[in-house]
Amino acid sequence: MTEVGRKILADDPDTPGSLGIAISEAVEVAASEPETRYALGSVLNHVLLHQTVIGEEAIKQMAMAGETPDLVVGCVGGGSNFGGLAFPMIREKLAGNLDCEIRAVEPAACPTLTRGTYTYDFGDTAGMTPLLKMHTLGHDFVPDPIHAGGLRYHGMSPLISHVYELGLMTAENRHQSECFAAGVEFARTEGIVPAPEPTHALAVAVDEARKCAETGEEKVILTALCGHGQLDLAAYDKYLSGEVEDYEYPQERIDDALTRLPDPEV
Numbered sequence: 001m002t003e004v005g006r007k008i009l010a011d012d013p014d015t016p017g018s019l020g021i022a023i024s025e026a027v028e029v030a031a032s033e034p035e036t037r038y039a040l041g042s043v044l045n046h047v048l049l050h051q052t053v054i055g056e057e058a059i060k061q062m063a064m065a066g067e068t069p070d071l072v073v074g075c076v077g078g079g080s081n082f083g084g085l086a087f088p089m090i091r092e093k094l095a096g097n098l099d100c101e102i103r104a105v106e107p108a109a110c111p112t113l114t115r116g117t118y119t120y121d122f123g124d125t126a127g128m129t130p131l132l133k134m135h136t137l138g139h140d141f142v143p144d145p146i147h148a149g150g151l152r153y154h155g156m157s158p159l160i161s162h163v164y165e166l167g168l169m170t171a172e173n174r175h176q177s178e179c180f181a182a183g184v185e186f187a188r189t190e191g192i193v194p195a196p197e198p199t200h201a202l203a204v205a206v207d208e209a210r211k212c213a214e215t216g217e218e219k220v221i222l223t224a225l226c227g228h229g230q231l232d233l234a235a236y237d238k239y240l241s242g243e244v245e246d247y248e249y250p251q252e253r254i255d256d257a258l259t260r261l262p263d264p265e266v
């Protein structure tokens, strides 16, 4: 229904859409209608700052439990729930009050932080936003439609990207089938169906706990359970029916996207 949307559809009538396209459309609507405003829900500094209530509360809850985390692990899409959990922990680390690893987990199908380039790029497909210095797979990235999880944004929060470059946190990527398996295990043991997104962090938390069981090492693992799986039961249905496939984002597409990055000097 937008000019941007019609142009993208004309170029690729079969496009499955993307978060970058949705942002371009939303910006166009907000810019052309005087009574309409657009508020971003992830990526930007103020969103991450707002989310730090998660980490502040986690620190207090850990104190109530008489524990400190050895590993803090969260899922990353745009970076907001992870930044919310991690930044207060990073503050405590920098102040010398906490000694722990802080690890982000993203999908192998959209490996922004682990395989993207750290450079200036647009936050949306059509190039309507200001340039952001961040890890990116290219602003025209369109996720493969087989990816059932929700962490499919081409960029990464500039704050997370910066902290990652400083070496204050680590990152890894996981395939969706093992994430769903961890989600089902979590639902069966905890009675909560997690959203597909945090199952990326759960898969790592479960693996790390199992490693400890093997080695006898004791570790306190803290993870953020963002979202609720009842909003995406269709994805679990697909997984349990064997319709969820794994997908490794190809290097050629990463290299190709780099040729279309904007020149920050222009």
Ligand SMILES: Cc1ncc(COP(=O)(O)O)c(C=O)c1O
Pocket: 041, 042, 043, 075, 076, 077, 078, 079, 080, 081, 082, 150, 151, 152, 195, 197, 198, 226, 227, 228
């Ligand atoms: C429930 C849930 N958690 C987390 C995310 C990831 O976004 P962010 O990295 O901004 O927290 C998403 C994104 O789709 C989500 O739906």
